Amino acid sequence: MTMPNTPTAAPAITATGLSKSYGDKKVLDGIDLHIPEGTIFALLGPNGAGKTTTVQILSTLISANAGQARIAGHDLTGEVDAVRGAIGVTGQFAAVDNLLTAHENLMLMSDLQHLSRRDGRRRSAELLRRFELTDAAKRPVTTFSGGMRRKLDLAMTLVGDPRIIFLDEPTTGLDPRSRRTMWEIIRGLVADEGVTIFLTTQYLEEADQLADRIAVLDHGKLVAEGTADELKRLIPGGHIRLRFGDANGLETAADLFGSAARDSEELTLQIPSDGSIPTLRAVLDVLDNASVKAESLTVHTPDLDDVFLTLTGQAQSGAGTNSQLENAR
Numbered sequence: 001m002t003m004p005n006t007p008t009a010a011p012a013i014t015a016t017g018l019s020k021s022y023g024d025k026k027v028l029d030g031i032d033l034h035i036p037e038g039t040i041f042a043l044l045g046p047n048g049a050g051k052t053t054t055v056q057i058l059s060t061l062i063s064a065n066a067g068q069a070r071i072a073g074h075d076l077t078g079e080v081d082a083v084r085g086a087i088g089v090t091g092q093f094a095a096v097d098n099l100l101t102a103h104e105n106l107m108l109m110s111d112l113q114h115l116s117r118r119d120g121r122r123r124s125a126e127l128l129r130r131f132e133l134t135d136a137a138k139r140p141v142t143t144f145s146g147g148m149r150r151k152l153d154l155a156m157t158l159v160g161d162p163r164i165i166f167l168d169e170p171t172t173g174l175d176p177r178s179r180r181t182m183w184e185i186i187r188g189l190v191a192d193e194g195v196t197i198f199l200t201t202q203y204l205e206e207a208d209q210l211a212d213r214i215a216v217l218d219h220g221k222l223v224a225e226g227t228a229d230e231l232k233r234l235i236p237g238g239h240i241r242l243r244f245g246d247a248n249g250l251e252t253a254a255d256l257f258g259s260a261a262r263d264s265e266e267l268t269l270q271i272p273s274d275g276s277i278p279t280l281r282a283v284l285d286v287l288d289n290a291s292v293k294a295e296s297l298t299v300h301t302p303d304l305d306d307v308f309l310t311l312t313g314q315a316q317s318g319a320g321t322n323s324q325l326e327n328a329r
């Protein structure tokens, strides 16, 4: 994972109260965002939540009905050209022409960016090398695999040297290996060039792997935002597991923690916990005060799948989960 370049990094994207309706249908209902420069932000949400609509608004493709946003310091509606000059958008291969070769696609993009033929050729060669597409440079894109096409799409976005890149589901449909390659490329962009990435994804693992911060969008509202760890702590299911050297230790500890579940065979005690440092410290203090020694301690937090399903109301079980979440928030 990446960290902001500095603790006081300037915001790359800010938004307040972004709303969008189509007829009677409210697609976005007051979205607030604050994304520091040089970070990866992931917008997660089920189908139809409004992710693509958010990207379309922030990249000036469509306009919001209400709200304000600044992109790279420019007002989204008042300074459209400056915003467009600062961003790149990679979506569903929108920019790629399948009948052209990879090199021709990149040259076309260079022309659109007003690069000279010479600079265009240099940039094209550099990007083909970087994305390991040099051997395929002269082949028409129709012969490309899905992974190669995605890479070319991102390479085309980079011709214009954008400071902020919107990636709308960049790895949907890719096999695990191509997905990992794409992740490395995305991480590299942030680490080497300090660009800001606004990513939408339906893969929780992708958000977990890449994003500094994740926001969960549901029915047009952000229902939670934080680091992957913060989100995981939002929902119940986390626990601390203590293992003891003998049955005596286990029994003494079990008496100290009323709500803990014990496993006498494994000599373990499972204490419900959000896994945060203060609660961990409190558990250790209780053990210390009673002079009970644990052999090992492990913290278990729910994974992002649990969080997503709970937050978006798609959990299969656990009717009480949502109200517990409300209390946790």
Ligand SMILES: Nc1ncnc2c1ncn2[C@@H]1O[C@H](COP(=O)(O)OP(=O)(O)OP(=O)(O)O)[C@@H](O)[C@H]1O
Pocket (backbone or CB within 6 Å): 022, 027, 045, 046, 047, 048, 049, 050, 051, 052, 053, 054, 202
């Ligand atoms: N031009 C449009 N006219 C009417 N409704 C639209 C239009 N564009 C999007 N919508 C509706 O807005 C809602 C949000 O769509 P959006 O594409 O932003 O969702 P999404 O989160 O990106 O979903 P997915 O993961 O399926 O791409 C959907 O119900 C969609 O049908």
